[in-house]
Amino acid sequence: MSAQREMKEKNLWHTPVTIIITVIGVIAIVALVTVAVLQNKPLHQKYKYGIVLDAGSSHTALYIYEWPAEKDNNTGRVEQTHSCKVKGPGISSYASDPVKAGESLSECMQEAQLKVPKDRHQETPLYLGATAGMRLLNIENSSASDRVFQAVGEALQKSPFSFQGARILSGQEEGAFGWVTVNYLDDRLSQGLETTGALDLGGASTQISFISDSFDGSESPANSVTFRLYGNDYNLYTHSFLCYGKDQVLRLVLAHLTQSGLGNVADPCFHSGYMETKNYSVLYDSPCVSDRKPSGAPATFTHSGRGDFLQCQEMVKKVFNFTNCKYSQCSFNGVFQPLVQGPFGAFSAYYFVMNFLNLTDTSIPLEVVKEKLTRYCATPWNEIQQQHPKVKVKYLAEYCFSGTYILTLLTEGYNFTSESYSDIKFIKKIKGSDAGWTLGYMLNLTNMIPAEAPDTPLLPHAGYVSFVTVIALLLFVLFIVSLRPLWPSCSKQPQIV
Numbered sequence: 001m002s003a004q005r006e007m008k009e010k011n012l013w014h015t016p017v018t019i020i021i022t023v024i025g026v027i028a029i030v031a032l033v034t035v036a037v038l039q040n041k042p043l044h045q046k047y048k049y050g051i052v053l054d055a056g057s058s059h060t061a062l063y064i065y066e067w068p069a070e071k072d073n074n075t076g077r078v079e080q081t082h083s084c085k086v087k088g089p090g091i092s093s094y095a096s097d098p099v100k101a102g103e104s105l106s107e108c109m110q111e112a113q114l115k116v117p118k119d120r121h122q123e124t125p126l127y128l129g130a131t132a133g134m135r136l137l138n139i140e141n142s143s144a145s146d147r148v149f150q151a152v153g154e155a156l157q158k159s160p161f162s163f164q165g166a167r168i169l170s171g172q173e174e175g176a177f178g179w180v181t182v183n184y185l186d187d188r189l190s191q192g193l194e195t196t197g198a199l200d201l202g203g204a205s206t207q208i209s210f211i212s213d214s215f216d217g218s219e220s221p222a223n224s225v226t227f228r229l230y231g232n233d234y235n236l237y238t239h240s241f242l243c244y245g246k247d248q249v250l251r252l253v254l255a256h257l258t259q260s261g262l263g264n265v266a267d268p269c270f271h272s273g274y275m276e277t278k279n280y281s282v283l284y285d286s287p288c289v290s291d292r293k294p295s296g297a298p299a300t301f302t303h304s305g306r307g308d309f310l311q312c313q314e315m316v317k318k319v320f321n322f323t324n325c326k327y328s329q330c331s332f333n334g335v336f337q338p339l340v341q342g343p344f345g346a347f348s349a350y351y352f353v354m355n356f357l358n359l360t361d362t363s364i365p366l367e368v369v370k371e372k373l374t375r376y377c378a379t380p381w382n383e384i385q386q387q388h389p390k391v392k393v394k395y396l397a398e399y400c401f402s403g404t405y406i407l408t409l410l411t412e413g414y415n416f417t418s419e420s421y422s423d424i425k426f427i428k429k430i431k432g433s434d435a436g437w438t439l440g441y442m443l444n445l446t447n448m449i450p451a452e453a454p455d456t457p458l459l460p461h462a463g464y465v466s467f468v469t470v471i472a473l474l475l476f477v478l479f480i481v482s483l484r485p486l487w488p489s490c491s492k493q494p495q496i497v
Ligand SMILES: Nc1nc2c(ncn2[C@@H]2O[C@H](COP(=O)(O)OP(=O)(O)O)[C@@H](O)[C@H]2O)c(=O)[nH]1
Pocket: 055, 056, 057, 058, 059, 060, 090, 131, 132, 133, 201, 202, 203, 204, 205, 245, 246, 247, 348, 349, 352, 353, 356, 395
């Protein structure tokens, strides 16, 4: 009898209905958790790519950017994966042989074909943006500039990428996109944090861009760029000074020194012992100085150095015009500028020069920085060359001048004080990507920065999966408990009948 009862109880638990219900329950829970894991898991990481060519005045550089394919619109995910420096000068130097401008890009373009996966080539946008070198060529000879673009366009059209065009960026765009790059890479835009100003020093122009509480654009609309990014409105102050890149300012200074058309020029911005024969027509071959060429000057002049920071600074100050400000305040040349505000990132030639001079630490008082530069400028040229045998002589000869120009531009030009100087950070890269206008340009053209903040999921992926798993297990336990009437008796005591 007891054995019979036990059999009955076992049978109850093992009835086909209970077995089917249990199996279905287990399958349903396993399916629920599996779908939760798979559905919400980032797809097998596929990347998209974008390529920007920065056609600068002194050289062209190619940048490749990469971002996860399903996150076009998300925060701070675009990264630079590769850069390539084009050999030879900037495209504006090929005015007399434009086809060569196109050809010069081929090496870096080949490199890009190897770096971007083949199956992505066709859909990868390729942009070329030219800056102040081409702005100057366009002023000087617009048909020559058109021919350069024609040749460069034809060369890029032949690449397997999706060529989106080559054009000159306005100074305002160059400044604004540099600012977007710096703040995007720092995640300041997506998080709505206080922004960083951008200081960009090129060979032919220089840009300053920052947000100021006292600037709403009304006093000087030409210096105002407005954005709505991730749900925040920005009214950016920006200005680009054409001819105030370091190569053109060197011409401006030399134009001052050679005004009397002499055969010898002793330059305080170059080291004593430095001596080079230079061509008057080459020096004055730029719209920045062409109208000042002294008449009756010899073909060449001897450019020699006398290494004196203070006198160099006096020379450099002469290239700024501090009179005739029709606004409440100006930087120089009658250009409106509110007082500098907040942290700044200074890149491109600011970084090359200050890094070489070991002066990137802005916690060093400005007076000490000037003393260090005074000593550097006073070092004889042969010693400088001995100390830096591997540095390109052209760059090496100019660091005293460039350092002096940078300090003068920042303090006299933009009105940074001994205090606000420490708000500047000399930077080359942010999280692996070069600081410069190219990333901001691409983000803008691919609509990668949304105007409104993207909706964020309630829970991150891991949180979501854990949540579904716990709920599923809970349901399973409840289900098992609900089958209690069907459970075999737990009593361990022998049944007495
Ligand atoms: N010291 C140094 N200077 C550089 C280097 N690369 C570029 N430059 C200089 O930095 C300046 C900026 O060049 P570029 O970007 O072509 O000028 P942009 O078109 O006016 O923006 C020029 O004066 C270049 O000669 C480098 O690697 N080292």
